[in-house]
Amino acid sequence: MRQAFIDTATALIDEDPRTALVLADISAAAFEQAAFKHPDRVLNVGIREQLMIGVAGGLALTGLRPIAHSYATFLVDRAYEQIKLDLGHQGVGAILVSVGASYDGSSAGYTHMSPMDVQLIDTLPGWTIHVPGHPGEVAPLLTAAAAHDDPVYLRLSTQTNDIAYADAALLRPVRHGTKALVVAVGPMLAPVLEATRGLDVTVAYTHTPRPFDTTGLRELAASGNVALVEPYLAGTSVHVISQALADRPHRLLSLGVTHQDLHAYGTPADHARRHGLDPAGLRASLTTWLP
Amino acid sequence: MTVLEVEPLITRLTGDEKHAPSAFSTLDVLWVLYDRVLRVDPRRLDDPDRDRFLLSKGHGPAAYYAVLAAKGFLPHEWLDDLAGAESPLGHHPDRLRVPGVEISSGSLGHGLGLGVGTALGLRAQGRLEPRVYVLLGDAELDEGSNHEAIAYAGATGLDSVTAVVIDNRSASHGWPGGIASRFAVHGWTAVTVDGRDHDAVEAGLRQAAEGAPHVVVAVVETKGS
Known part of the structure; x- marks a missing residue:
């Protein structure tokens, strides 16, 4: 799923001048080419997750469509108040894309796990939450999210189903x-x-x-x-x-x-x-x- | 119009007839920004090429609301019902309620990150004219989120950002070595001025240079003095 995200986000940055990517070192190497081609819209702020969300909020205030990405525990748990205030309370959205769902990072220990990310996002009004079960579901969800301005949380996992379902926004x-x-x-x-x-x-x-x-x-x-x-x-x-x-x-x-x-x-x-x-x-x- | 004419507007907000001008640490800096520096126009609130002023230190916004009213951004009648149930003006400003307010603030340490993102967003769209001004307090700098933004903006030479730190020495543990040095060490240009001297504040703001973000530390009376 992470590779599907990297491929789709790279294509979006190429094709849609409204799209911007904000990273906090995680996955930065995978976006090196994209950053070289689009240095103004592929931004790595270093290991600074509060700033990552603040920057996403600022980009959105100027009309861009930011995608912010890291491990769920750093992206959501650590930066929760920034998500609440720098996005939601400002009346702007972003696409937050996490890896390291629940215990995907089990060998790294609890510091790299976030089973509570969806519940945290669910405390905030207006968020769409996608939890794809297959890499083939990632591109359509991300591409659709890039076309509007509402807040979207896209939670990627290393656990996958056998089949991708295109029509599973509903039950x-x-x-x-x-x-x-x-x-x-x-x-x-x-x-x-x-x-x-x-x-x-x-x-x-x-x-x-x-x-x-x-x-x-x-x-x-x-x-x-x-x-x-x-x-x-x-x-x-x-x-x-x-x-x-x-x-x-x-x-x-x-x-x-x-x-x-x-x-x-x-x-x-x-x-x-x-x-x-x-x-x-x-x-x-x-x-x-x-x- | 001078800053003296803003004071009756503050009185409408606070209901306090006898406040000293020094009670409002931000008043003179806000006045200089809106009267002399910011390229903003209440008739063109959505102009994408306007300067952005972000009040990060959202506490005690009476001087901010009064200056906005004086400059035609909001009706003076609004000043009579601060934090009322139906009032757009609260003890912390809400950008969805108040014309000309660029960010909703109150929780400390959010404005500089939003300002850095705003500057990056403008640059990515080729809008190189607008500057982004962020007003902070010296105690607000306790929040670590500011230091993420200070380090990143300095390292990347984000020269469309100007931070203004109102220093009334209210940080519990102070800033040994000074506030300006915290920015300068990260590559910002930094100047410390008398926050009540309009010409000095203006001159400090105009010292922003190419290639580095700029900070003006505006020193005012010690809080509670």
């Missing part, structure tokens, strides 16, 4: 069943499909948790049983689902990265298992919960 049913709706966000689709093999459930996929497709949710949730599987902090979308189904009796299971600092290294697969997000863990949670 896209991938498997049909009767007992429950299982919503898989972004790269959780692959483990969810494996976990639900042989179960009588509908599996629906989306790469866009904000705005959440509540209309599709109401249509697909006829059973009243909804399981939500998100690749970031568990519970992040519970308030949206609860509100969308407020007028109906329903049961809601919310799975995601658990609320703890494991103080552990290892692979992303190790972390998925410890958070119950591997196929076996998901299947155990789902079968216990299913009516």
